[in-house]
Amino acid sequence: MAEYGSISETENVPRDxxxxxxxxxxxxxxxxxxxxxxxEKLCRNYWHPLYAFVRRRGHAEHxxxxxxxxxxxxxxxxxxLESVVPERGRFRTFLLAALxxxxxxxxxxxxxxxxxxxxxxISLDEFTEEEGRNRExxxxxxxxxxxxxxxxxxxxATALSRLGKEMESDGIQxxxxxxxxxxxxxxxxxxxxxxxxxVGLSEPATKTAIFRMRRRYGELxxxxxxxxxxxxxxxxxxxxxxxxxxxx
Numbered sequence: 294m295a296e297y298g299s300i301s302e303t304e305n306v307p308r309d310x311x312x313x314x315x316x317x318x319x320x321x322x323x324x325x326x327x328x329x330x331x332x333e334k335l336c337r338n339y340w341h342p343l344y345a346f347v348r349r350r351g352h353a354e355h356x357x358x359x360x361x362x363x364x365x366x367x368x369x370x371x372x373x374l375e376s377v378v379p380e381r382g383r384f385r386t387f388l389l390a391a392l393x394x395x396x397x398x399x400x401x402x403x404x405x406x407x408x409x410x411x412x413x414x415i416s417l418d419e420f421t422e423e424e425g426r427n428r429e430x431x432x433x434x435x436x437x438x439x440x441x442x443x444x445x446x447x448x449x450a451t452a453l454s455r456l457g458k459e460m461e462s463d464g465i466q467x468x469x470x471x472x473x474x475x476x477x478x479x480x481x482x483x484x485x486x487x488x489x490x491x492v493g494l495s496e497p498a499t500k501t502a503i504f505r506m507r508r509r510y511g512e513l514x515x516x517x518x519x520x521x522x523x524x525x526x527x528x529x530x531x532x533x534x535x536x537x538x539x540x541x
Contacts, residue, residue, distance in 0.1 A: 314520040315384045329369075335384055335521065336365055338451060342443035343392050349436040350396065364395045383531065384521040389440055438541075445538040449477070452513035456506065468492050468502060475503045476510050 314331040340361060347357040368391060434442070453473065460469040471491040474481035483491075489499040518531045 316523055318384075319523060333369065336369065336388070338447055339385075339388055339444070340365070342440050342447055343388070345443040346389070346392065346436050346440040347396070349434065349439040360396070360399065363399075364392055367395070382523060383527060385444055385531075389437070441534075441538045442541075445535045448517050448535060449514060449539070452510060452517050455513050456510050459509070460506075469506070472499070472503055472506060476507060 314335050318328045318332045318335070343364065344357055344361045347360050348354070352360060453476065456476075457466070457469050457473070460466055472488060474483065475488070485496050485499055485503075488503070489496045492499060492502070494502065514535070515528060515532065518535065519525075519528050522528060522531055
């Protein structure tokens with residue numbers, strides 16, 4: 294998939310995984326404040342992918358929201374990681390397995406108070422009507438495929454947001470806004486010459502700016518993925534999976 298080629302071309306593979314979110318959680322078995330904070334950061338990025346999975350399993354919109362909230366409330370409150378060992382691997386697969394187990398047993402607790410005793414893991418105010426429509430899963434897709442697609446979209450969206458904030462901090466937010474269409478495609482129909490006029494640069498300088506943005510974008514995607522695995526070797530496999538999912 295050409296538009297994501299920069300991810301694989303990036304050579305800045307993280308060498309030290311001791312400070313990534315998933316490794317912090319694993320090494321501390323979820324028992325420290327640092328580990329809990331790392332786990333919560335990871336989980337927030339997975340709310341929408343897991344919600345989409347629950348929806349594709351046949352649950353109505355509001356029921357799926359309640360179930361997803363309840364899952365995270367219980368997951369975070371139940372010391373779910375005390376028995377986890379580093380060999381558990383990717384956080385993505387671990388969390389989806391935990392959700393499947395929760396859904397299989399949820400009928401036993403159908404009459405209990407929902408959303409973890411009234412505590413919301415993520416405010417549904419963040420889940421706008423428009424966003425909800427955009428994230429409705431395809432009726433033709435299997436639940437696991439829906440989850441993987443939403444996971445991949447969440448990773449690249451987070452990386453794109455980080456890139457935008459970096460460029461804003463550097464005082465070139467306008468450049469980001471004008472050129473970001475070149476990060477995941479062919480420029481949305483805009484030529485390099487048109488893009489150059491937008492940003493006030495020469496065409497060669499614009500091409501260089503796009504190249505640098507793509508390279509940094511790839512680095513940020515790699516960093517996001519690195520936070521959810523426990524070894525450098527797993528990063529490449531996850532990147533290839535992400536590219537395949539987005540190409541599908």
